[in-house]
Amino acid sequence: MTEAPRTPEQRKKDALAHLAADKDLWVSTADAKGNPCLVPLSFWWNGTSIFIATVRTNQTGQNIVTTGRARVALGHTRDVVLIEASALLVENDDLATEYSDAYAEKCGWNPRESANYRFYRFDPQRIESWRELNEHEDRELLRAGEWLI
Template structure:
């Protein structure tokens, strides 16, 4: 593993930095698994609503199939130096059943509204139970910043409602 000259952040700083990234980032790697077909990983657009990550995929995709069979998922932001990993259970919503505020926020962020498309789409909501964040080897100790759905040190952005 490569070392860097970064300063080790305290837990509150990691929580703050993680929440800022969750709000700002566009893409997340979604890892799912199926009992018979094994693991699957795909990048998807996502929206952070202050408590959960929202993604949308074709209702017939491998990701949709997997979360229906096995809701445990892992999400990873696409940076191997500034690592953010979320683990939780996925909940699926059809385009007809998705909460309107979440679907509208998703459409506003990406300029694409799956509710207006032909074909079936599945909105996937993941409320994290565990979050890990680290920058470089020196931050591996203490990388868990959320446990059992609770941020270990609350910052001003933790559990904040979505701002539009």
């Protein structure tokens, strides 16, 4: 049986709870020709941006540097949060120590301990969240980087 639809305010609260508590997400990027790449990665949310870490020379890192875009998915298919984000490489020296420490505490490892890893910052431009078809109509919570609720 399908649950009653949540209010947009509740879906925003639930989406923020996923960002605060989930440990992993799916990151989708594409190269300049549109060839897709999808990988699961650990992340940390600072309240406004998502931080991931990956090897700069792998496909995900290259795609972010080339296109400056990513799409992220949290949750599961019956409670999904989809985020379209601007994406950029953050060199280790440019990342505040408290950010890398918070990432390490949440994710259980510190990418700064490996010369091959770099941090990337995703700034959400659009956020959608829904559980069932009855929430599709009002699924958009953030547009052009601004909360609608």
